[in-house]
Structure formats: C-alpha cells, structure tokens
Amino acid sequence: xxxxxxAEPGExxxxxxxxxxxxxxLGTTNSLVATVRSGMAVVLNDELGRSLLPxxxxxxxxxxxxxxxxxxxxxxxxxxxxVVSVKRFMGRGLKDIAHIEAMPYxxxxxxxxxxxxxxxxxxxxVEVSADILKAxxxxxxxxxxxxxxxxxxxxxxxxxDAQRQATKDAARLAGLNxxxxxxxxxxxxxxxxxxxxxxxxxxxxxxGGGTFxxxxxxxxxxVFQVLATGGDSALGGDxxxxxxxxxxxxxAKLAPVSPHDGRLLLTRAREAKEYLTSHSAAPITVKLGSxxxxxxxxTTEIFNDITRTLVQKTLQPTRKALRDAGLAPGEVKGVxxxxxxxxxxxxxxxxAAYFGQEPLNNLDPxxxxxxxxxxxxxxxxxxxxxxxxWLLLDVIPLSLGMETMGGLTEKVIPRNSTIPIARAQEFTxxxxxxxxxxxxxVQGERELVSDCRSLARFELRGIPPMVAGAARIRVTFQxxxxxxxxxxxxxxxxxxxxxxxxxxxxxxxDDEIAAMLKDSYxxxxxxxxxxALREAQVEAQRLIEAVQxxxxxxxQLLSTLERAHVDTCLAKLQAVMxxxxxxxxxxxxxxxxxxxxxxxxxxxxxSVQKALSGKKLEELGQ
Amino acid sequence: xxxxxxxxxxxxxFALFGVPRAFAVDGTELERLYREVxxxxxxxxxxxxxxxxxxxxxxxxxxxxxxxxxxxxPLRRARxxxxxxxxxxxxxxxxxxxxxxxxxxxxxxxxxxxxxxAADAAHLDxxxxxxxxxxxxxxxxxxxxxxxxxxxxxxxxxxxxxxxQEKLMSDxxxxxxxxxx
Ligand SMILES: Nc1ncnc2c1ncn2[C@@H]1O[C@H](COP(=O)(O)OP(=O)(O)OP(=O)(O)O)[C@@H](O)[C@H]1O
Ligand SMILES: [Mg+2]
Numbered sequence: 001x002x003x004x005x006x007a008e009p010g011e012x013x014x015x016x017x018x019x020x021x022x023x024x025x026l027g028t029t030n031s032l033v034a035t036v037r038s039g040m041a042v043v044l045n046d047e048l049g050r051s052l053l054p055x056x057x058x059x060x061x062x063x064x065x066x067x068x069x070x071x072x073x074x075x076x077x078x079x080x081x082x083v084v085s086v087k088r089f090m091g092r093g094l095k096d097i098a099h100i101e102a103m104p105y106x107x108x109x110x111x112x113x114x115x116x117x118x119x120x121x122x123x124x125x126v127e128v129s130a131d132i133l134k135a136x137x138x139x140x141x142x143x144x145x146x147x148x149x150x151x152x153x154x155x156x157x158x159x160x161d162a163q164r165q166a167t168k169d170a171a172r173l174a175g176l177n178x179x180x181x182x183x184x185x186x187x188x189x190x191x192x193x194x195x196x197x198x199x200x201x202x203x204x205x206x207x208g209g210g211t212f213x214x215x216x217x218x219x220x221x222x223v224f225q226v227l228a229t230g231g232d233s234a235l236g237g238d239x240x241x242x243x244x245x246x247x248x249x250x251x252a253k254l255a256p257v258s259p260h261d262g263r264l265l266l267t268r269a270r271e272a273k274e275y276l277t278s279h280s281a282a283p284i285t286v287k288l289g290s291x292x293x294x295x296x297x298x299t300t301e302i303f304n305d306i307t308r309t310l311v312q313k314t315l316q317p318t319r320k321a322l323r324d325a326g327l328a329p330g331e332v333k334g335v336x337x338x339x340x341x342x343x344x345x346x347x348x349x350x351x352a353a354y355f356g357q358e359p360l361n362n363l364d365p366x367x368x369x370x371x372x373x374x375x376x377x378x379x380x381x382x383x384x385x386x387x388x389x390w391l392l393l394d395v396i397p398l399s400l401g402m403e404t405m406g407g408l409t410e411k412v413i414p415r416n417s418t419i420p421i422a423r424a425q426e427f428t429x430x431x432x433x434x435x436x437x438x439x440x441x442v443q444g445e446r447e448l449v450s451d452c453r454s455l456a457r458f459e460l461r462g463i464p465p466m467v468a469g470a471a472r473i474r475v476t477f478q479x480x481x482x483x484x485x486x487x488x489x490x491x492x493x494x495x496x497x498x499x500x501x502x503x504x505x506x507x508x509x510d511d512e513i514a515a516m517l518k519d520s521y522x523x524x525x526x527x528x529x530x531x532a533l534r535e536a537q538v539e540a541q542r543l544i545e546a547v548q549x550x551x552x553x554x555x556q557l558l559s560t561l562e563r564a565h566v567d568t569c570l571a572k573l574q575a576v577m578x579x580x581x582x583x584x585x586x587x588x589x590x591x592x593x594x595x596x597x598x599x600x601x602x603x604x605x606x607s608v609q610k611a612l613s614g615k616k617l618e619e620l621g622q
Numbered sequence: 623x624x625x626x627x628x629x630x631x632x633x634x635x636f637a638l639f640g641v642p643r644a645f646a647v648d649g650t651e652l653e654r655l656y657r658e659v660x661x662x663x664x665x666x667x668x669x670x671x672x673x674x675x676x677x678x679x680x681x682x683x684x685x686x687x688x689x690x691x692x693x694x695x696p697l698r699r700a701r702x703x704x705x706x707x708x709x710x711x712x713x714x715x716x717x718x719x720x721x722x723x724x725x726x727x728x729x730x731x732x733x734x735x736x737x738x739x740a741a742d743a744a745h746l747d748x749x750x751x752x753x754x755x756x757x758x759x760x761x762x763x764x765x766x767x768x769x770x771x772x773x774x775x776x777x778x779x780x781x782x783x784x785x786x787q788e789k790l791m792s793d794x795x796x797x798x799x800x801x802x803x
Pocket of ligand 2: 028336339
C-alpha cells in the first residue's frame with residue numbers, strides 16, 4: 001500500500017515491485033486463470049499443459065476433494081457427490097433453479113441459498129465454488145512462484161447483488177483478495193479492444209454454459225465505456241443440453257430415470273450438441289443402468305426446431321440493451337462472440353441476421369474473458385506500465401429502488417447507470433405521529449416489490465412526531481466503482497440518520513468466513529511466518545517513507561494538532577517495526593494509516609483540483 | 623468521513639467540463655470532455671494509492687458522472703439551467719397546460735393504449751418516432767427561450783410539457799418491450 005504517493009494520472013509511480021495479480025474466469029462449465037507477464041496477458045496452464053479447469057468438484061466419501069478433469073471423470077460413477085454447473089446455484093434458493101428434477105443431487109433448502117448434501121457433509125454453492133477457486137489459486141501460485149496479492153474475478157454482467165456477493169464470499173473463502181468483480185462481457189471487450197486497437201460501438205454477445213450476457217460498449221482512445229448491458233443469468237449451453245435430454249426421453253419413451261441414467265443422458269446430450277456444430281446429424285447411443293440400450297439420431301433440423309425458442313430468448317435482451325443504449329442494430333461496428341455455446345451454427349446465424357453482419361470470431365471464445373480479467377487485475381494491483389493507460393466505465397445491470405406504499409417499487413437508480421453514482425430521493429411518513437420508518441431496498445425492473453429481489457431492510461428511528469406527510473426523509477443510494485451499494489436515510493428536519501451497507505442477508509458473515517479460513521490455515525509453517533514478518537516490515541518501511549515525503553511536500557495541509565498526532569503514530573511504528581512482533585507492526589501500521597487518512601484525502605483533493613485546472617489552462621492555450 | 627467541496631472551484635457542472643453555461647451543447651465535444659475528465663479523477667486511475675485517496679477519487683468520479691448525465695440530457699439540462707437561474711419550474715404544484723397540447727397528448731396516449739392492447743410493435747415504433755420528433759421540436763424551443771430570450775417562465779412551461787412527454791415515451795418503451803416478449 002503506497003499510501004500518500006500521489007502521481008499525475010498517466011505517469012507511473014515510484015518504482016515498486018511487481019505485484020502478482022490474476023484474473024479468474026469462474027465459469028459454469030469451465031474456469032481459467034490468467035496473469036500479465038512482461039506486459040502480456042497469458043492463461044496459466046496446469047502441469048499437463050491444459051488451460052481449462054472443468055468447473056466440477058467431486059466430494060469423495062474418504063474426505064478427498066477432486067476438482068477439474070479428475071472430478072469430471074467421476075461424474076458418471078458418483079453423480080450425487082459430483083457437483084457440476086454450481087454457478088447456477090450461486091445466491092439462489094431452490095425455487096429459483098430450473099430443471100431441479102433432472103439433477104442428481106440431494107438438495108437441502110438452506111437459509112436463502114440452496115445447499116447440497118454430499119459424502120462430505122452439506123455444502124453451499126459458495127463452498128463448492130471456493131474449491132474451484134482454490135485449485136486455480138494453487139495453479140497460479142505454482143506457476144508464478146509466489147503469493148498472489150489480488151484477483152479480479154469475472155461474473156455474468158446480469159448477475160444480481162446476491163449472486164455477486166456469493167461469488168465474493170467464495171473468493172474470500174479460497175483465500176483470495178478480490179480486487180474487483182468484473183463483468184464477463186466487459187472483460188472480453190477489454191481483451192478484444194486492446195488487442196485490435198478497436199474504436200467505435202461494439203456489442204459483446206456472450207453465451208456460455210449457464211448464462212447469457214449482451215453488452216454494448218463504446219471504445220474510444222483508452223476508454224471502455226459500457227453503454228448498456230442485459231442478459232439472462234439462467235440461459236446457456238446447459239439449456240440446449242436439457243432440450244435434447246427431454247427429446248431423448250420422449251423419443252425413447254423412458255420412464256422416470258435414475259440419477260445415474262439422468263447424468264449419462266445429459267452427458268450424451270451435450271456431446272451430441274457439440275458434434276452437431278460440425279456435422280449434420282449426431283448418433284446417440286446410451287446403455288442405461290437396466291442394461292437396456294437407447295439408440296437415436298439427432299439431426300440439425302430437429303435440433304434447430306427444439307432449440308428455436310432458446311435462440312430467440314437471447315435476442316430479447318439484445319434488443320432491450322440496444323434500446324437502452326439508444327442505438328439501432330446497424331450502428332454497431334462489430335459483434336464480438338464469447339462463450340463456447342456461440343459455436344453453435346444457429347446462434348451464429350441468428351446473431352448475423354439480427355445485426356446484419358458476420359459476427360467476429362477471431363479470438364478464442366474460451367480464453368478471452370480470463371485474459372481481460374488479468375489485464376484489469378494488473379492495473380488494479382498498481383502495476384501500471386506506460387502506454388497501458390486505459391479506463392473502464394461500467395454500469396449497473398439492474399435498477400435499484402425502494403419499496404413504497406402498497407408493495408410498489410420506486411426506482412432510485414435506473415439500470416445501465418454509469419458507476420460510481422449517487423442518487424437521493426425524498427420519502428415521507430404516512431401516519432400522524434409516526435416516529436420510525438421501515439426501508440426496504442430492492443433490485444429489479446418490475447413494478448411489484450414481490451417480483452424484485454430484496455437486498456436489505458433497515459429502519460430509521462427517532463423521527464420527530466409530525467402529521468402524516470410532513471417529515472422529509474432523504475434516502476441516498478451510493479454505488480461505488482466496485483458496484484457495491486450503500487444506502488443512507490436521513491430525516492431532514494431533525495438530522496436523524498441510519499445507514500446500511502447492502503449485503504444480502506444470506507451472504508456468509510465475516511465470522512463464518514474467518515472460521516472457515518482458520519481451518520484451512522491452522523498449520524502455517526515457521527517459514528511462512530518469517531516470510532510474513534519480513535513482508536510486514538517492508539510494508540511498514542514503505543509506509544513511513546511515504547508519510548515522510550508527504551509531510552515534506554504538503555505539511556501546510558495539517559493543523560499543529562493534527563501534525564502532532566501523525567508524528568506520534570510515525571514514532572510508534574518506527575519503534576516496533578524492527579522487532580519480531582508481527583501483530584504490533586500491523587497495529588501500528590493501521591494506526592498510522594488511519595491517522596493520516598484525512599491528510600491523504602486532502603492531498604488527493606488538492607491534486608485533483610490541480611489536475612483539472614491544468615486541463616483548463618491547456619485548453620485555453622489551444 | 624469528510625466530504626470535500628467537490629464543485630470545482632465552487633463552480634457548476636458546466637464549469638467542471640469548461641463548456642459555456644447554455645442550453646445549446648455540442649454533444650460530441652461534451653462526451654469527449656467527459657472521458658478526459660473522468661480519466662483524470664477515476665479511482666481506478668489511482669489504484670496504487672490508499673483507501674483515503676481512492677475514496678476522494680470516487681467522490682469526484684461520482685460528481686463527474688452526475689454532471690455529465692445532467693448536461694447530456696436536454697430535459698435535465700434545462701431543469702438544471704432553471705435551477706441555476708434561481709427559477710423554480712414548480713413541477714409539483716403547477717400542472718396547468720395549454721388545452722391544445724393536452725388534446726394532442728391525449729390522442730397520442732390513446733393510440734399507444736390501443737397499440738399496446740393489440741401488441742402492435744410496428745405501430746408502437748411509429749408512435750415512438752412521432753413523439754421523438756415532437757420532443758426534438760420542444761428542445762429547439764427550449765434553446766430559443768433560454769439561450770436567446772432568457773424567458774425562464776416560458777422555459778419552465780416547456781419543461782413541464784416535456785416531462786409529460788417523457789413519461790409517455792417510457793410508456794411506449796415498456797409497451798414495446800412487452801410486445802416483443
Ligand atoms: N463445439 C461446440 N459446439 C456447441 N457448443 C459447445 C461447443 N464447445 C463448447 N460448447 C458449449 O459451450 C458451453 C461452455 O461454454 P463456456 O466454457 O464458455 O462456458 P462457461 O464460461 O463455463 O459458462 P458461463 O460463462 O455461462 O458461466 C457448454 O454448454 C458447451 O457444451
Ligand atoms: Mg463464460
């Protein structure tokens with residue numbers, strides 16, 4: 001943390017060591033990890049040279065956890081304990097999940113979020129995802145030879161707050177410091193845009209295994225501006241498999257199938273789907289558990305027929321996103337195709353017909369998201385290099401609002417608003433003498449609260465008694481650059497305030513995460529301890545130098561009293577930093593950071609003001 | 623947490639981008655300036671700094687987004703100009719509108735309702751286009767009244783009408799969405 005070192009934007013900062021940062025594409029079907037090495041984004045392979053990690057986790061009865069290809073192999077043998085496509089369950093309750101009946105799991109309805117009973121106990125989707133992330137972290141640390149300081153993890157643009165929070169929890173559980181959750185199509189656009197020096201309006205059409213996203217972006221000289229985004233967080237290649245699965249059951253007149261047979265049929269369905277991408281018919285042969293054989297032939301014609309509505313379902317959000325961006329299909333310069341499911345010819349045709357142009361397929365649809373994420377991670381970790389000076393302006397995918405009388409929603413921030421954003425709205429009391437007000441924050445486009453997703457509830461108390469409608473309660477929504485929402489309510493006449501950081505009520509608590517982490521870290525070695533101590537000492541030295549240099553430059557921004565406090569904190573850190581009490585160093589560092597926060601903020605503000613007036617002068621000179 | 627005076631040197635949204643305070647705005651130039659300013663203040667451009675600095679950057683970026691969204695939208699821009707001129711458009715209390723305007727709007731509204739009931743997307747598209755033209759004419763009227771005549775009372779009247787038209791526009795959009803679903 002190079003506190004207080006302010007450089008002009010675009011100028012690189014004092015040389016600092018390269019921080020290991022990765023981008024992770026946590027996919028429904030496949031996951032990948034990438035990093036920036038000598039200025040180039042590269043995917044990190046496993047020891048066998050494979051880049052994809054199938055998003056499959058097998059909880060063996062013996063306590064062993066397998067992730068990836070090994071787990072995939074066990075899929076047909078032990079379907080109940082082998083979790084595939086767990087992303088579809090993230091932040092979701094049982095009632096939200098489609099095709100439950102075709103899944104071999106033993107579901108447990110958990111608090112808000114569904115859970116699975118496995119041979120290793122009940123697992124939440126967050127824990128299963130964390131096992132995938134852990135495997136990727138280990139792969140990256142082995143390849144890079146060091147500890148990762150931060151990760152950018154991609155999520156479907158259309159993920160709501162609960163799904164995002166669940167992803168963040170999974171990352172924390174895997175011991176990853178999340179620099180940002182990045183929208184998948186945006187990540188793809190970054191990789192594509194930087195690679196091709198693209199300028200103009202682009203659409204990213206991303207159909208993966210489980211999710212569909214469409215994003216419309218404007219690319220101009222180093223700025224990636226998302227204009228609109230839309231999608232369906234439960235539509236992907238899996239649904240095409242399921243259509244084939246249903247067709248097979250009907251054609252072969254199969255009675256209810258066992259979990260084993262179900263998994264087998266789904267696997268065959270997927271193989272047939274992929275085969276049809278380059279063939280006009282796919283033979284399907286399945287030997288059921290009973291010994292009975294199913295023999296079928298799926299032609300392109302039938303496949304197109306049974307999946308036509310799915311293809312159409314992707315065009316609906318596409319139209320909506322374009323309308324939100326205020327654009328017609330013809331104004332789009334290029335359509336970037338992302339996700340394995342865009343390989344299907346009927347998708348290629350539908351997209352080409354809608355946009356009136358051949359889509360762009362000149363990049364690897366499997367890797368592009370991870371590569372974009374790695375680029376962003378590198379930037380956010382502070383490894384900025386000259387010429388690598390770009391900015392991303394993203395939007396929120398879903399409207400944010402409040403519940404009002406009669407169970408209706410009042411939108412406060414509309415979907416597709418550029419973040420960071422703050423909006424305030426006034427509400428009032430509806431009963432005489434009312435002294436408290438319940439506030440309910442919701443996300444979604446629908447008019448009825450019951451059709452939207454509930455994000456948080458809180459209460460503003462201490463409103464002075466007045467007649468109905470006289471109180472003025474100002475509710476402010478603030479969404480930061482990470483897309484995280486905080487809501488503040490304030491009664492205007494009395495100044496009473498209530499504030500909440502929105503977190504879905506069933507996200508893991510910090511305590512739960514801490515307990516889970518402790519389990520996995522209980523055997524840190526002496527070596528690791530010494531390394532951590534050494535790192536803390538280096539950080540402390542860096543912090544001290546930064547503060548001293550800031551004091552030399554801008555001491556006038558502090559009052560005598562403030563200055564004295566900073567000096568005390570400095571002296572304390574200097575006193576403990578060479579000792580071997582890691583905790584004491586951390587505490588003193590925290591105190592110094594906190595003691596200089598206000599100073600840092602003032603310097604930053606002055607620096608921005610200066611940068612802006614500098615711009616004005618330049619322009620006058622032109 | 624301290625809040626800073628983020629209004630650039632005590633100035634307004636126009637001053638933030640260094641454009642003249644007027645209803646007429648060069649949209650392309652405004653967009654270019656927006657990108658340029660955002661590229662200076664955005665927290666991601668200061669990723670190597672500490673939390674306190676990035677929080678300030680975040681406040682600036684929020685302010686820049688707000689300024690840009692206000693200035694690029696004709697209705698919001700007009701309302702903002704009225705506010706700067708100390709003229710309250712009295713949106714809540716003053717709902718009086720010329721009978722002629724109301725008649726025309728009523729007719730359009732009925733046409734939208736009929737097209738919605740019939741799920742006639744093509745007709746809705748037509749109505750969308752028609753309303754868009756009417757609104758463009760209102761924007762031109764705003765430019766005249768604000769920039770040339772400085773007649774804020776008349777501008778406030780147009781603003782109220784435009785709000786009415788925007789509401790209808792969003793109804794058409796919603797109907798279109800439903801018709802396509
Ligand atoms: N040749 C092919 N033809 C048709 N479909 C294919 C082909 N190759 C892969 N797919 C499908 O692509 C999907 C996986 O795509 P991808 O790896 O992009 O998804 P993901 O990133 O894991 O999922 P998501 O982005 O939705 O979370 C699967 O449904 C797979 O069957
Ligand atoms: Mg994907």
